[in-house]
Amino acid sequence: MDPADFPGREVHTNLPPVADRVQEPVGRERISEALSILIALAMRRIAGITVRDHLAGSYLLHDRIDSPDPRFHEWEGEHRETQEPIRARVLNVEAAATEGERMRMRRTLRREYELLSGLGNEHIVAPRSMETLRGTSDEVVIYPALPDHRPLDVALPGAKLSARERVEIVRQVADALLYAHRHQVAHRGLDPTTVLLNAALLAMRPVDSYGRIEVKVDGWSGAGAAEASGTVLGATGSATSVPGEELAGRVHLAPEASGIVTPDRMAADLFSLGALAYYVLTGGRAPAPDRSSLLDRLERDRGLDMSAVTSEFDAGLRELVMDATAATVEARSKKSDVTSASQGLSPVIGFERRLAKAGRPAIAQPAAEQMDALRPMIDGVLEDRFVIKKVLGSGSTAVGLQVEDLNDDSTDKTKVLKVARAERAAERLEFWESLPESERPLPEVPPALVDKLKFSEALPVEWASEVISRRMVAG
Structure with missing residues (x-):
């Protein structure tokens, strides 16, 4: 209490004015943690604040x-x-x-x-x-909660990542996006703030060790489904557009994705994936300072060219990013080997295939660096024998892997491994596969369940039915 606040009145508190106490030099004794808690509680009580869950x-x-x-x-x-x-x-x-x-x-x-x-x-x-x-x-x-994960725009600057690990970040994002597209969901807002990187794994494990990269795609609040016409429906179920002020900073958004109607939502997501790949592979460089500059660059270069920024990656990877960020929907779809979005095919399929080829390391990984089969990494080695080429799928009971068998001397070394997540699932799969193929019991699969699935490579219905049956046996 300061007497100056009460002119004409005499106040007896036997305490110095508050202003004098604030300006006093710091004493020798620091405020302990216990005392700081008491002060905080007292301030809340004085202010009338009630804190409750x-x-x-x-x-x-x-x-x-x-x-x-x-x-x-x-x-x-x-x-x-x-x-x-x-x-x-x-x-x-x-x-x-x-x-x-x-x-x-x-x-x-x-x-x-x-x-x-x-x-x-x-x-x-x-x-x-x-x-x-x-x-x-x-x-x-x-x-x-994901307390160990940080957005890419926070985690990438200063992170020690090899070229192989940066490619792996892009691969995992592509895997998530392709999975969403197969379930007819578009992200519509993919950028470095919506991709989370496990910073704890980066700190604990040495560079290029298997399982060091773990990515999760967040920020699906703008996600939408599509009608046959390709119009993106927002979460409200109506067509949506991006506000002008927000749009100005969206340098990972496709040129055509700013209006109410997006001609091809999957192609728009492909552009965002390509722009994100540019950001990751160049070590955190944004495609452009703002959206106006991005559109100018796309009109001039017909895509995002990494060669002006880095020579660390081969021509195949640079061309992949250029093709994925082509200025028009037609060019993007054509270069990704998918020409008809009406068939439910995502252009991310072509991106993922080309990434697997272009991002393959020039030398084989040492056999001593084994990896966890439930957390596979492309070109990783299992049991000094199987080189992982593709993750075919992941369920509650097992993970399917396409591998190359180093012990197979035949011309076709490609095999499929099923890795059980639990012992009971492993026992069921082992018993089922020990039976002759003609005697393996397959549960009857409802036709509606088969029809509901969206396969990226036009697989026959018979194959789809058998796959579902196998999953039912395992589960």
Whole structure:
């Protein structure tokens, strides 16, 4: 209390004015952690602030964190029983001016959950559940916390990564994007802020060691499904466009993806993947300082050319990035060997194939560097015998790998390995495969389930039915 604040009145406190105490030199004794907690509690009580956790289903929401989308609040929290950390998205209803707008925001959140909850790829950050915030009608979407992961724009600068590891980052993002496309979901906002890199693995393991790179694609709030016409539907179920102010900084967004109607959502995602590859392979260089400069560069160069920035990669990889970032949809689709998006085929298929060839290391990896089969890396070696060429699929019970058998002297060394995730699944698979092929029992597969699948390489229905049956046996 400062007497100067009460002119004409005499105040007896036997304490010096606050202004004098603030300007005093720092004393020898530091404020301990216990004392700092007491001071914080006292300040909260003086200010009348009540701090309590929010409850949503089985989850406690503790602290609010920064959200990249002003339409939502994000919270850190945990499961009440398992204490597993989570991240929650809650509608920011205060941002809505009218009740109609609040209703649209609720549909947005619900649509986001419906689109993403069925995506089971290991490189996709998908929601776990949707709950209701206790005491309100607000819905909450629960996501895994991923405390060890950092966005690429934060993790990449200063990170010690080999050329091989940078290619692996791009490969894992392509795998996630292709998986989403097969389930008819487009990201529509892929950039370095939405790709998360496991920084803990980078710190623990030496450069070029297997399993060091782990990527997850986040930021699916703008994801959309497509009708036959190719019009992208946002989470509200209506066609959407990017606001002008936000669009100015979107240098990883395809030229045609700024309006209400996107001619080909998969081709637009391919451009974003190519622009992201440019960013990663050049060590964190943005394709352009702003969107206007990006459009000028695409008109001039017909794509993003890495040769002006780095000579670390071969011509095949540079051409791949150029083709993926071609200025027009037609050029992108043609160069990716996919000419008809109406057939449900994603141009990321061609990108992934070319990346596997162009990104292959010039020398074989040493046999001593073995890897975990459940966390495969292209051209990694299993049991000093199998060289991994492609990840065919990943389920709850097993991982399918296309490999090259180094012990096979025949002309065709390609084989398929199924790696069980659990002992019981391994026992079932081993027993089933020990039977003669004609005697292996295959469960009857509903035709609707076969028809629902989207295969990228026009595989026959009989093959699809058998694959589903095998999964049912394993599961």
